[in-house]
Amino acid sequence: MAALVAGAGAGVLALNANAAPAVAVTVNAGTSLGTVPSTGVGLNTAVYDPHMNDTTASALMKAAGVRQLRYPGGSYADAYHWKTHTLDGGGWVAPGTDFDHFMATAKRVGAQPIITANYGSGTPQEAADWVKYANVDKGYGVKYWEIGNEISGNGYYGSKWELDNHADKSPREYAKNLLAYAKAMKAVDPKVKIGAVLNTPGSWPDGAKAAGDTADWNHTVLAIAGKSIDFAIIHWYPSASSTADLLHSPAQIAGLTSAVRSLLHTYAGAHAASVEIAVTETDSTQSPANTSQAAALFASDTYMNWLEHGAVNVDWWDLHNGMGKAPTTVGGETDYLDQGVLSSGSCVGGHCEPARETPFPTYWGIRSLTALARPGDTMVKASSAKQSVAVHAVRSSDGGLKVMLINKDSQNAAQVSLSYAGYTPAAGAVRTVSYTKGGTALTTATRGTAAAQTLPPYSITTLQLKPSSAASRAEAPSPAPTPAAAEPVASASGKIGTRAQASAAGVPVGRPDRSDTAGGLASTGMGSTVTYSALGGLLAVAAGSALVLRRRRSRGSHAR
Incomplete structure (x- = not known):
């Protein structure tokens, strides 16, 4: 993939002719979304x-x-x-x-x-x-x-x-x-x-x-x-x-x-x-x-x-x-x-x-x-030009700004260009904390700049930025406007979310899964060494000390 270079102070982005366009991310550090x-x-x-x-x-x-x-x-x-x-x-x-x-x-x-x-x-x-x-x-x-x-x-x-x-x-x-x-x-x-x-x-x-x-x-x-x-x-x-x-x-x-x-x-x-x-x-x-x-x-x-x-x-x-x-x-x-x-x-x-x-x-x-965040930090407005990259940003009390970038593409790295309002990051390479596919820990590194980052496939990368001057500390975020009306809640597939959990009588059953109009139920596991019989008649047993579950299906009719 083509190299990505950013000017440290001005946030200038240079791509070679064969590179995919960088995903534009905007962080409005002056607009508060509330306190963590x-x-x-x-x-x-x-x-x-x-x-x-x-x-x-x-x-x-x-x-x-x-x-x-x-x-x-x-x-x-x-x-x-x-x-x-x-x-x-x-x-x-x-x-x-x-x-x-x-x-x-x-x-x-x-x-x-x-x-x-x-x-x-x-x-x-x-x-x-x-x-x-x-x-x-x-x-x-x-x-x-x-x-x-x-x-x-x-x-x-x-x-x-x-x-x-x-x-x-x-x-x-x-x-x-x-x-x-x-x-x-x-x-x-x-x-x-x-x-x-x-x-x-x-x-x-x-x-x-x-x-x-x-x-x-x-x-x-x-x-x-x-x-x-x-x-x-x-x-x-x-x-x-x-x-x-x-x-x-x-x-x-x-x-x-x-x-x-x-x-x-x-x-x-x-x-x-x-x-x-x-x-x-x-x-x-x-x-x-x-x-x-x-x-x-x-x-x-x-x-x-x-x-x-x-x-x-x-x-x-x-x-x-x-x-x-x-x-x-x-x-x-x-x-x-x-x-x-x-x-x-x-x-x-x-x-x-x-x-x-x-x-x-x-x-x-x-x-x-x-x-990214600690209780009391201020969440601020951030947006991404592509659905494949999610962004969240938080201002901390010490004047820092942290930006979480989530690359949802399982196969390809994402080139990201970042711009800021209400905050001026310090120049130079930035500290990042990442979790990548197959990882068994969070990884800390110094790479990229506040203006440009390359995100590994299927990764979570948080930039931990410092202000360029004390002036950035004084810029207090203002509240974001309250949405005027409710928005649609259906998922991209048109389905509505449901879930499953252990039932009150020890029987792992759940709410109806909309993918099955007859009322298919998914289930959680439970730790036990006993057989459950009351209110449902499903077996949930433990193998040694591990939690194990057997799934059942329900045919109860219900509204859709």
Whole structure:
């Protein structure tokens, strides 16, 4: 590929006649997209994971800049009783994964907890008792509390993966009970924040109405409880038929957040601006890439898009998970079809993952964010002329500017020319931190300039720039304008994201996969040595201490 040369001070770019045109990247360091929240980079943990509290896992999470941990684990939360460390339906809970052990891990990692209270088989009093134990008796200071997991998957719309023992499973009943939970919990600690479960805009069952209803889940819940909640919860699992589709899906995020904000402005009144958005589950499981390089690129791009559009946190699913079936090959790499960021050492059909606690590329995609941003830094506006190169930029309090460049082309290096507004970088070669295909660490180097870089195929490269003078430090970014209207949320393939997780009764089932109108379900893994029979009759077993999963399919009818 042709050489690329840049004038250090003026940013002059010289290409030979045979070179592909450089991708133009513009960084507007004077336009703020908000402050990086302290809870921004999060991760899911689960009581069925016997390795949740491994010291190696804790050290790796801390090194990756994980600042929030979600507990006790997806749909398990709607069956989990924290006082007894038991699960309704006889599902597996691993020894040593109770609340106090989890909090010890959160402390080692330096992460804030977000707790999902048991709505499915619990009560407001049980949740209030948990708040009292956590914040009054133990002084843990747990701030964020979700009321239930994916409650609309309780069968009300025809497909069931979430335990809900309430006789009335309607959104009206959820909203009414949500208010009761909030009242009981805030009576114990007025400082806690209460979150309401919403359906992701454009993703089933958003827009669905049951017989006799006048509105869908989101409108119904927020009409009743919108003025009483502190944050809105959505889960995002984009459905992608190819790695290219997956890597383009973060473009949906602007429209998703705009749609949620529109709902909040409609129903939360003067309180709307203070209601936060939390993305408490996301990953790339509804695509070909789970642990290969495309998933790593998707992870870093996804976190930053959500944070730039105002999410208070993003929690990847999950720490450990295990293979659901034999691995595949994606882009020349083995993909273990594992939703965890660290290997659980599981085996399926004679195929085994790397040793337990080996980081997958998704881990490195998340850890790449440590080279870009720290809590309190200011995210600023940046844009790329081509979809194949994503860009994110952050200004730090010491006057530095960091620019993350993601080359989504799996085969070709990308030549990039960069220009800046509101910031003048120092001349000369710049420090870069990169993660490339096949890498087992982040690589630091001094190469290229602030004006020109060559990005390896399928890579994440962060430029760590210094200002040319003290004047750059004084240029305070101004807020970016607020989008006026919601944007479309469908992916490039026209599909809507769905996901899967362990069910409340210990049965790994999930939300309907839109690629199969009969309701195909994908699944997460669980660590156990027992057979699950209640509420679903699927086998989930452990090979040694590794998490292993067998997948089932559901034929429940549902809206599309």
